[in-house]
Amino acid sequence: MLKPSTPDGHDDALEDTIVAVAAAMSDASRVKMLCALMDGRAWTATELSAVADIASSTASGHLARLVKGKLITCLSQGRHRYYRLAGHDIAALLEGMMGVSWKRTDPMRTRTPQHLRNARTCYDHLAGEAAVNIYAALVDEGWLQADGAALTEKGRARFQQAGIALNPNPRRKACCACLDWSERRFHLGGEAGAALFLHGEHKGWLVRTPGFREVTITPAGRLALKKLFNIEV
Incomplete structure (x- = not known):
């Protein structure tokens, strides 16, 4: 049985995007970081690593994954970098x-x-x-x-x-x-x-x-x- 295609030819685009979002959140440390960011403020990587109770080096990888998944954004202020939720x-x-x-x-x-x-x-x-x-x-x-x-x-x-x-x-x-x-x-x-x-x-x-x-x-x-x-x- 042939699978119907969407007009633009992206058969599984929506499904793949949902899977990608779920994968970006599928880690307890990343979830702890996201929950902390629900206060609406921008946090440093050091602060988020403390919240997640993980090493700073480990936190960097998790934050990169969340940025890539477009769940958070990174803001540069001088020599400092802050992270916050990507939007409402x-x-x-x-x-x-x-x-x-x-x-x-x-x-x-x-x-x-x-x-x-x-x-x-x-x-x-x-x-x-x-x-x-x-x-x-x-x-x-x-x-x-x-x-x-x-x-x-x-x-x-x-x-x-x-x-x-x-x-x-x-x-x-x-x-x-x-x-x-x-x-x-x-x-x-x-x-x-x-x-x-x-x-x-x-x-x-x-x-x-x-x-x-x-x-x-x-x-x-x-x-x-x-x-x-x-x-x-």
Whole structure:
């Protein structure tokens, strides 16, 4: 039986690409590095080798494999080199895989740590219980379309009133519903999610824990979220 060909003649291009991505991730040390980079920051090879608990020379090979697989990018700053996730799509892929993997583990042995369940980074936006409550409030108040694809006119006006700067010509999705792996509900992603997180950081509402995905919501942040979204954190 003849196998049908695609119009451009690349019969197995998509399948081969999926296999290549899976192969680039098929190592525990590389997965540890990718998970560390989910905090949205750029890390040095030395920092990533420490996270993966491997020698620097070994880490170099793993990082090269991840760069080749287009999962991370390398940035040069003077004599230093930094690594970060290749983009929001890679972060979304990892977040989804974390959710799937968590459901496959023994729930008695691997419950989601409470400090991560409350609030954490999902690349450049907020995730966790606080984030899904914000998302629900945005929908309930008519600030966000039910499918999470866009802010409503009211939502854009309220963001502007709150001083949350939105890029009028975003290079990525202006807004999206991002499935939260610990809560199994949606939190706000895309340009709007990143803008909200950045605003919260500048205002001192949200404080990252350096080197980890954990986010602390400050007393001022709890008051601000209550005022803006009528939610208790």
